[in-house]
Amino acid sequence: MRKQVPFLIATVMGIAMVAQFFIPTHGLVQMQSVVLLYGRIIGAFALVLGVASLIRINWIRAKRKGEGWTYAAVTIIGFVAMFLAGSLGGFFIAPEEPAETAAVTSESAPAEAAVEPAATPPQKSYDFGAGLDMTKNRVFAWMFDYIYTPMDATIFALLAFYVASAAYRAMRARDLTAGLLLGAAIIVMLGRAPLTSYYWDQLISQHVKFIPSLGDVTEWLMEYPNTAAKRGVYFGVGLAALGQSIRILVGLERPYMAGTGD
Amino acid sequence: MSTPELVGTWIAALLTFCALSFLYKDNPFYKFAEALFVGVSAGYGAAYVVHQVFYQDVIIPLSVCFQVAGQEPSAILQVINRIVPCILGVMILSRFIPSIGWMSRWPLAFIIGYGTGFNVVYIVQTFLLPQIYGMITPLVEIVRPGEAPYEGLTWGGVMVLNTVSNLVLFVGVLSVIAYFFFSKAHTGSYGKFTRFGVWMLMLGFGATYGNTVMARMSLLIGRIQFLLYDWIEGAIGLSLPG
Amino acid sequence: MAQQPHVKRDIWASLLKIDRRIVFVFIFVALTVPFLIPGMNVPVETQPPAEKLFAAIEALPSGSDVIISFDYGPSTKPELSPMATALARHCFSRDIRIYAMAFYLEGPAIGEQILREVAEEYGKEEHVDYVNLGYKPGGPAAVIMGMAAGVSQVFPTDKNNTPLGDIPAMSHFKKLSDIELCISLSASTYPEAWAGFAKARVGVPCAGGVTAVMAADFYAFLDTGQLVGCLMGMAGAAEYEELLVSNKVNENAYGTATQGMASQSMAHIVIVAFVAIGNIAMYMSLRNQRRSGSRRRKGGSRSVNS
Numbered sequence: 001m002r003k004q005v006p007f008l009i010a011t012v013m014g015i016a017m018v019a020q021f022f023i024p025t026h027g028l029v030q031m032q033s034v035v036l037l038y039g040r041i042i043g044a045f046a047l048v049l050g051v052a053s054l055i056r057i058n059w060i061r062a063k064r065k066g067e068g069w070t071y072a073a074v075t076i077i078g079f080v081a082m083f084l085a086g087s088l089g090g091f092f093i094a095p096e097e098p099a100e101t102a103a104v105t106s107e108s109a110p111a112e113a114a115v116e117p118a119a120t121p122p123q124k125s126y127d128f129g130a131g132l133d134m135t136k137n138r139v140f141a142w143m144f145d146y147i148y149t150p151m152d153a154t155i156f157a158l159l160a161f162y163v164a165s166a167a168y169r170a171m172r173a174r175d176l177t178a179g180l181l182l183g184a185a186i187i188v189m190l191g192r193a194p195l196t197s198y199y200w201d202q203l204i205s206q207h208v209k210f211i212p213s214l215g216d217v218t219e220w221l222m223e224y225p226n227t228a229a230k231r232g233v234y235f236g237v238g239l240a241a242l243g244q245s246i247r248i249l250v251g252l253e254r255p256y257m258a259g260t261g262d
Numbered sequence: 263m264s265t266p267e268l269v270g271t272w273i274a275a276l277l278t279f280c281a282l283s284f285l286y287k288d289n290p291f292y293k294f295a296e297a298l299f300v301g302v303s304a305g306y307g308a309a310y311v312v313h314q315v316f317y318q319d320v321i322i323p324l325s326v327c328f329q330v331a332g333q334e335p336s337a338i339l340q341v342i343n344r345i346v347p348c349i350l351g352v353m354i355l356s357r358f359i360p361s362i363g364w365m366s367r368w369p370l371a372f373i374i375g376y377g378t379g380f381n382v383v384y385i386v387q388t389f390l391l392p393q394i395y396g397m398i399t400p401l402v403e404i405v406r407p408g409e410a411p412y413e414g415l416t417w418g419g420v421m422v423l424n425t426v427s428n429l430v431l432f433v434g435v436l437s438v439i440a441y442f443f444f445s446k447a448h449t450g451s452y453g454k455f456t457r458f459g460v461w462m463l464m465l466g467f468g469a470t471y472g473n474t475v476m477a478r479m480s481l482l483i484g485r486i487q488f489l490l491y492d493w494i495e496g497a498i499g500l501s502l503p504g
Numbered sequence: 505m506a507q508q509p510h511v512k513r514d515i516w517a518s519l520l521k522i523d524r525r526i527v528f529v530f531i532f533v534a535l536t537v538p539f540l541i542p543g544m545n546v547p548v549e550t551q552p553p554a555e556k557l558f559a560a561i562e563a564l565p566s567g568s569d570v571i572i573s574f575d576y577g578p579s580t581k582p583e584l585s586p587m588a589t590a591l592a593r594h595c596f597s598r599d600i601r602i603y604a605m606a607f608y609l610e611g612p613a614i615g616e617q618i619l620r621e622v623a624e625e626y627g628k629e630e631h632v633d634y635v636n637l638g639y640k641p642g643g644p645a646a647v648i649m650g651m652a653a654g655v656s657q658v659f660p661t662d663k664n665n666t667p668l669g670d671i672p673a674m675s676h677f678k679k680l681s682d683i684e685l686c687i688s689l690s691a692s693t694y695p696e697a698w699a700g701f702a703k704a705r706v707g708v709p710c711a712g713g714v715t716a717v718m719a720a721d722f723y724a725f726l727d728t729g730q731l732v733g734c735l736m737g738m739a740g741a742a743e744y745e746e747l748l749v750s751n752k753v754n755e756n757a758y759g760t761a762t763q764g765m766a767s768q769s770m771a772h773i774v775i776v777a778f779v780a781i782g783n784i785a786m787y788m789s790l791r792n793q794r795r796s797g798s799r800r801r802k803g804g805s806r807s808v809n810s
Binding site for chain 1: 266269270271273274275277278281282284285293294295296297298299300301302303304305306307308309310311312313314315316319320343344346347348350351352354355357358364367368369370371372373374375376377378379380381382383385386388389390393396397427430431432433434435437438439441442459460461462463464465466467468469470471472473474475476478479481482484485488
């Protein structure tokens with residue numbers, strides 16, 4: 001029950017998905033659609049697991065009032081505010097008109113509606129769907145534009161400073177291989193920057209016959225040596241991933257057992 | 263600029279400075295911004311999951327199925343197809359309770375199983391076969407009469423640069439693969455061949471590094487554009503040159 | 505006189521140990537100043553990956569259907585949003601319908617803002633000329649292959665819960681095979697997944713718009729034709745803006761990407777200068793160490809001999 005059932009589920013699902021590619025019978029293709037629907041819904045619960053775990057940890061930190069508990073409280077307040085703005089925003093927006101969609105939908109797509117009744121929404125007493133509508137739910141849009149976006153963008157933008165500092169400290173042409181790495185990086189940096197690329201062309205390659213434009217050199221570097229490296233790596237990664245997949249299908253690897261005891 | 267936009271721009275600018283303050287050293291302003299970001303991001307994700315998955319994929323279809331249950335036999339199947347994944351989904355949450363944590367293996371096995379099944383064909387179709395096909399092309403390119411004129415260097419009717427480039431790509435791929443083949447010692451002429459693979463890898467990594475620098479600078483440019491145009495010009499009202 | 509080599513060595517050695525915050529200041533200044541100096545921008549030279557994508561959209565007849573997948577969040581907006589704006593301008597100018605979707609949670613919100621702005625510019629209507637289907641979890645296999653079986657199976661409604669049956673544009677898009685081109689604007693490897701599922705399994709041409717970090721990975725996909733074109737980083741977005749202007753698709757298409765290119769260039773020059781200084785300092789420092797080492801050895805041998 002605890003070990004064999006997960007193994008059976010993984011193996012049967014995996015083999016069925018491989019089989020539906022090679023034997024695309026109606027039954028297997030239908031099964032694939034159902035499996036994908038299951039996957040999307042279970043995937044949503046996986047997101048819930050992540051969010052719930054984060055909130056649980058911060059709740060415990062805030063409750064114990066240990067070091068940094070105020071930041072944990074800030075996290076929880078941020079979560080609650082954004083969640084309420086997004087998921088309940090529709091409560092505060094008057095619906096434009098009562099939904100009369102059932103008849104319209106069944107006329108416009110009768111065949112699909114029979115297979116997939118999801119295309120017809122229920123009668124709405126409030127505009128729940130407007131929760132994520134940026135034009136209607138201005139609170140949610142405001143929080144996304146002025147709180148979420150600047151912080152997400154700035155925290156990632158900090159990397160610009162560190163990558164520059166790392167370039168200064170670590171990029172040393174100590175031997176031929178390091179020199180090649182450094183040379184390729186410099187060519188790409190200068191070749192992809194319009195200012196250097198433009199002036200190189202204007203001042204050098206237009207006047208000296210066999211010196212190509214910096215943009216062309218960069219493009220050649222990306223198209224040939226870079227592609228050779230990446231393609232070689234893709235073969236390795238592809239074969240390794242294929243081997244790993246087969247190991248999971250036959251039960252030699254069981255990643256679904258991780259973190260849940262014996 | 264309307265009042266909410268004005269207030270928002272000021273708050274966004276202050277949060278931007280809070281995050282940037284980390285460059286000096288770790289400090290309470292950065293920690294505040296970081297904690298708020300984590301919370302807001304989780305709240306945003308949760309709101310989307312509620313709307314785009316539970317409401318769209320579960321609640322609406324179930325309510326419709328219940329409405330037409332009497333007339334439409336397939337509705338029962340639809341109900342089952344929504345309830346079962348929800349039960350499996352709830353089983354994932356059992357990881358919070360160690361004594362029943364094993365229950366989360368079923369839904370994870372389901373996701374990993376079908377994902378792996380898809381992956382088998384996906385890997386072959388995406389990374390292996392097309393990349394092999396990409397290598398099986400003529401290496402020597404010849405100027406043919408009647409085709410568009412070739413302006414580059416030719417030697418005996420052979421397009422020199424194209425041919426050399428094709429050779430670099432072809433030999434490069436083989437040498438990179440040879441470098442990762444550890445069952446044979448990298449010595450002698452084979453060692454020299456794998457050395458060429460290392461050069462290709464270094465050129466590839468260098469190109470990636472150069473692009474990485476470019477990407478990181480672009481992100482900061484976005485923030486500078488915000489501070490200059492939205493905050494200084496838009497919210498404060500100063501006019502900038504340039 | 506005898507102190508001079510020591511002084512030189514100290515300068516090179518101390519150059520190698522300068523505080524990282526000095527580097528930060530140089531970078532910040534290099535990125536900011538070009539915005540304050542008029543006329544620093546130069547024409548952007550377009551490259552084949554962007555030109556191929558432009559040609560692919562040019563080749564689509566009016567009334568075609570294109571998916572733009574917003575597979576990124578605010579962190580990579582400066583690179584990818586200008587691409588989205590430029591692509592939406594190109595599509596709307598040719599009366600091509602756009603179906604937006606996302607594998608990133610933040611994608612639909614970003615897509616909604618961009619498409620609304622560009623649609624206003626071209627007098628296009630939501631649900632007629634473009635649809636924002638929103639986000640679905642479960643990964644590319646679940647979503648792309650689900651759409652191959654039927655869009656309504658994956659997206660029963662659009663992002664704002666309008667049933668697909670009420671959206672006129674959706675009469676042109678029942679299955680993935682109805683689409684002429686899929687473009688994934690991604691901060692990750694999603695264009696690979698689009699190529700692997702939509703192109704390989706369904707036969708729909710795919711293209712990408714990726715952050716510069718990912719750019720090097722996609723040349724192999726361009727070479728094999730798995731992607732018909734690709735925009736790479738902010739420079740790629742600037743190239744597409746240039747293509748729109750030079751081909752007279754939209755003469756006002758220069759946007760934040762083109763505006764940021766002078767700044768981008770200055771930052772690259774400063775970093776290359778820092779790398780050069782770092783390498784020169786390393787060699788000089790090593791040379792001084794070698795010299796002083798040999799001097800010490802010589803001095804030592806003298807003292808032994810004496």
